[in-house]
Amino acid sequence: MDLRSTIRVAYIGLKTKKSRTFMTMLGIIIGISSVIIIVSVGGGAQSLILNQVKGMGSNLIGIFPGASEEEGPPPSALGIVNTTLKNSDLDAIIKNNSVPNAIAVTYYDRGVGTFQRQEKKYDGTFVGTTASYTKVHDVEMARGRFLNEDEEKDLARVVVLGAEVARELFGDNDPVGKNIKIKKEEFKVIGVVEKRGTQLFENQDALSFIPISTAQKIMLGVNYISLARVQIDAEENTDQAVADIGALLRDRHKLGKNEPDDFSIRPQTQAIEIFSSITDSLTYFLAAIAAISLLVGGIGIMNIMLIAVVERTREVGLRKALGAKNKNILSQFLAEAIVVTLSGGIVGVIFGILISFLVAILARQLGFEWDLIISYKAILLSCSISILIGLIFGIYPAERAAKLNPIEALRYE
């Protein structure tokens, strides 16, 4: 019996029990679609996070005060205040060309306070930073201009508002040239940043910018910085730049040979790797859980096939009487199992893609830059796994059918 006839006979056999066939298939459909959805949503979430990391700017290296383990978070992320990093440390990176690959450097101190204009109040975050902020980060101005170096030197009381802050305080009016109060200090608005949305779980539009000197001396009363970012010329020079920055800072901090760093340097590529590995392992973990439902579906198929063999004992006897060999019966029942699992797999893939598509639409509606990621590997793998499940869980019932004695099978009531 050729493959076409085998599949046709399997199809006819399954067609006579439509609802049972569908119910059997359901286990595989759910299993396969879960795997597809999880892999797709995991991929979408990963690309969302990575795009946000990349959206901060390209070829960036972060410098944090305080030492940290290679793989662990910097101390500032844990709420520990370190005062080891000074403005002059960062300025030195560019000034003396001691880090040849560095193009620009910016650094920040941040604080929270009430922004007030007449009766309107807004609790927001102010970021003290340098004029070079716009070189390192992708920032578009909606109105006015960003901070300049003179304002940095003069401790100028000027502010560049985030899009949300501007809307809350001024509505549709142009805030440029107007005065507001931040923590009761008077500031003049010189610009408004274009809407930036959420990056790395922080609403960028709630941030407003003031000169670093003003932030340190007037608003916060500190002489250290909490974070710096260096932009380098090319990604492949990351290791060199990290080494140069490290050497420069150790030299400036006069650290002895055996003393550990009192700062942490984290390239953006490392952050991307960390986020990728976190989301990857989450995705694989969830997909593995979904795969358990495939196992359950497979056992369901074996169960139904065993019942079918008993129910169709007479049919097996008849087929053998008419000339079917053991292998014909074996391949018929195996083909039925595979037809069920493979069609279940294909329906599952289609269903999974559909749901992933809906998730992508929903995520975009919610304002995320969500990519619909359908992995062809996952589809191919799902279909192969479906066939494999049919083979593994179909072989035992099929063998039982094949071994039936034709006369006993024909006598079976």
Add this chain to the structure above:
Amino acid sequence: MEQLIKTIHLCKEYNNDGVITKVLHEVDLEIGKGEFIAIMGPSGSGKSTLMQILGFLERPTCGQYFFEGIDGSKFTDDELAVIRNEKIGFIFQSFNLLPKTSVYDNVRLPLLYDEKKRIKDQRTAIIEAIKAVGLYHRMDNLSNQLSGGEKQRVAIARALVTEPEVIFADEPTGNLDSKSGKLVMEILQNLNNKGKTIILVTHEKYTAEHARRIIKVMDGTVQEDTEVKQRLFAKDAEDLIK
């Protein structure tokens, strides 16, 4: 007449958990090509077991069985399957059609296992077999839409489609009303007239008398082997089919 079947001291025992039941004792038979034989006997006489051995569905416990001069004990299970497919057609008392499957697909069933593609034009062969039993107009009907008589005629068509040497019919009229039964017997007589060997198993004298020769089996042995002197003929089958 050319010999088709010969058995020498054929016997069959069943072993059910240590309890041995002897069903056939030393059966010696010779059947020629083109014969119409009725194997007759009461239930439990061993006639069905004899048919199953002759039809290669069972192996004898002892004795020899020659089919077309070849010793049947030499064949493997797969070779027996091929012989059943090519040389033998079966008709059962309970029809044994595939449920919810068309007449066409039911008749096609043995051709699925015709691995040598002996029957070149399968579609024509199927249609011819269905026409021969007068069910061309029912070809696309499902098996559960047919009457008992029609089901048995489908079973005959299924037995015919591989152009076998011999057709074994086990109580073919047992589940049918007399009119349908007559029609089935007529079809078998017609096939025999065209040269096909028919071996009929029945417990009814009336049905057996449609054959040319009756072999009476009792307690596992052949009691009588006689020519039918006043053979019965039903009405012309072709008229009935119409």
